[in-house]
Amino acid sequence: MPVTAVVGAHWGDEGKGKVVDALAAEADLVVRYNGGTNAGHTIVSDQGTFRLHLVPSGVLHPRVTCLIGPGVVVNPDALLDELALLERHGVVTHNVLVSNRAQVVFPHHVRLDEREEERRGAGQLGTTRQGIWPAYADKAARVGVRMGDLLHPDYLATQVREQVARANRLLPSADAADAASVLARCARWREALGGRIVDTHPLVQAALRADRHILLEGHLGVMRDLDWGVYPYVTSSTCLPGGAAAGAGVPAARITRVVGVVKAYATAVGAGPFPTELHGATADEIRQAGGEYGATTGRPRRCGWFDAVAARFAAEVAGFTELAVMKLDVLTGRDTVEVATAYRHRGQTFATMPDTPTLAEVEPVYETLPGWTLPARVERPSDLPVAARLFLDRIAALVGVPVTMVGLGQRREQFLRLAPPSASGVVR
Numbered sequence: 001m002p003v004t005a006v007v008g009a010h011w012g013d014e015g016k017g018k019v020v021d022a023l024a025a026e027a028d029l030v031v032r033y034n035g036g037t038n039a040g041h042t043i044v045s046d047q048g049t050f051r052l053h054l055v056p057s058g059v060l061h062p063r064v065t066c067l068i069g070p071g072v073v074v075n076p077d078a079l080l081d082e083l084a085l086l087e088r089h090g091v092v093t094h095n096v097l098v099s100n101r102a103q104v105v106f107p108h109h110v111r112l113d114e115r116e117e118e119r120r121g122a123g124q125l126g127t128t129r130q131g132i133w134p135a136y137a138d139k140a141a142r143v144g145v146r147m148g149d150l151l152h153p154d155y156l157a158t159q160v161r162e163q164v165a166r167a168n169r170l171l172p173s174a175d176a177a178d179a180a181s182v183l184a185r186c187a188r189w190r191e192a193l194g195g196r197i198v199d200t201h202p203l204v205q206a207a208l209r210a211d212r213h214i215l216l217e218g219h220l221g222v223m224r225d226l227d228w229g230v231y232p233y234v235t236s237s238t239c240l241p242g243g244a245a246a247g248a249g250v251p252a253a254r255i256t257r258v259v260g261v262v263k264a265y266a267t268a269v270g271a272g273p274f275p276t277e278l279h280g281a282t283a284d285e286i287r288q289a290g291g292e293y294g295a296t297t298g299r300p301r302r303c304g305w306f307d308a309v310a311a312r313f314a315a316e317v318a319g320f321t322e323l324a325v326m327k328l329d330v331l332t333g334r335d336t337v338e339v340a341t342a343y344r345h346r347g348q349t350f351a352t353m354p355d356t357p358t359l360a361e362v363e364p365v366y367e368t369l370p371g372w373t374l375p376a377r378v379e380r381p382s383d384l385p386v387a388a389r390l391f392l393d394r395i396a397a398l399v400g401v402p403v404t405m406v407g408l409g410q411r412r413e414q415f416l417r418l419a420p421p422s423a424s425g426v427v428r
Contacts, residue, residue, distance in 0.1 A: 008221025015326030017041025030058030071247020100148025233272025
């Protein structure tokens with residue numbers, strides 16, 4: 001079976017949770033490979049609506065083993081809250097395990113994040129203030145605490161004291177962390193989560209040897225990738241399939257299917273260049289129709305037309321083998337829709353992503369396409385209006401990747417699988 005990676009193709013919030021939930025029905029193992037509570041995946045099922053930040057989106061399928069991989073930074077309190085929420089709604093969570101190599105996010109990481117963002121003033125990056133970058137910074141500085149360290153109290157004490165001392169050099173005295181209090185918190189986490197903390201390597205290798213279907217779930221999107229995104233308005237981990245290989249412990253060569261996820265339009269949370277951003281009535285209409293508010297922060301998302309330049313760039317660096325286009329229903333009823341096919345800057349036209357200072361000044365070059373009105377029920381590709389199918393075909397042509405999945409609403413059944421691509425690359 002192929003190892004499948006699900007990757008965001010824009011600025012995050014593309015609908016990856018819905019795609020993972022759909023694909024998890026055919027999977028044996030779902031592994032979250034990067035990030036932390038700074039992004040959320042929303043799933044709507046018969047058991048309720050769940051905004052998952054750490055638990056993999058395959059959790060609603062009881063037979064699937066869900067792993068929080070080594071590349072993730074874990075806030076144990078947030079994880080416990082999430083597990084409790086799922087269990088209150090009757091969702092079985094015994095299949096959720098945490099890698100002993102995943103890093104711990106502490107309260108002092110959150111305070112560092114908050115203080116640094118406040119210090120930036122008007123130059124804020126738009127961080128979610130969840131302590132993500134300080135946790136990754138400690139990981140890179142080799143003073144991080146891993147989830148497995150919670151199971152070794154003596155070793156843990158040394159690590160915590162060193163990390164707290166580092167944090168206190170950066171925090172104002174009013175926010176100083178106390179090592180004894182941190183260790184007491186760790187003891188509570190050990191009691192509550194100790195049975196879930198495992199070495200995930202043997203589990204992943206056994207699944208690979210048995211040719212099981214492994215699904216790798218990432219957060220955010222290529223435009224927020226630490227190396228290839230709109231730096232410095234990026235996250236602190238790698239969102240690409242290469243990051244999936246490292247963050248899950250899967251050899252890169254085994255990842256043979258990469259599903260790039262986009263919306264029929266584009267959104268972004270946080271600061272930084274967003275070339276197709278809309279303002280005024282059209283932006284408000286899309287935001288309201290799509291429920292475009294951050295799953296983690298609740299902040300209104302910035303909305304814009306579909307950016308084929310960014311999506312094509314993402315497809316090239318991430319190696320997408322197919323596209324999932326979500327929220328096609330949000331644009332229903334419009335006379336026309338726009339697609340950005342290039343950028344223009346000071347007389348020069350860009351067909352790919354320029355550097356951040358240039359991107360902040362570009363003007364998108366739009367192509368106008370006819371709009372569509374979706375029928376009440378869409379059960380097969382032939383139910384889609386001609387204009388909607390032309391839109392999907394045009395996206396496939398511009399991005400260079402076939403569209404194989406379409407999201408038509410929040411509910412699980414509002415998800416359409418298209419036929420495999422023809423020789424021309426167009427799906428029917």
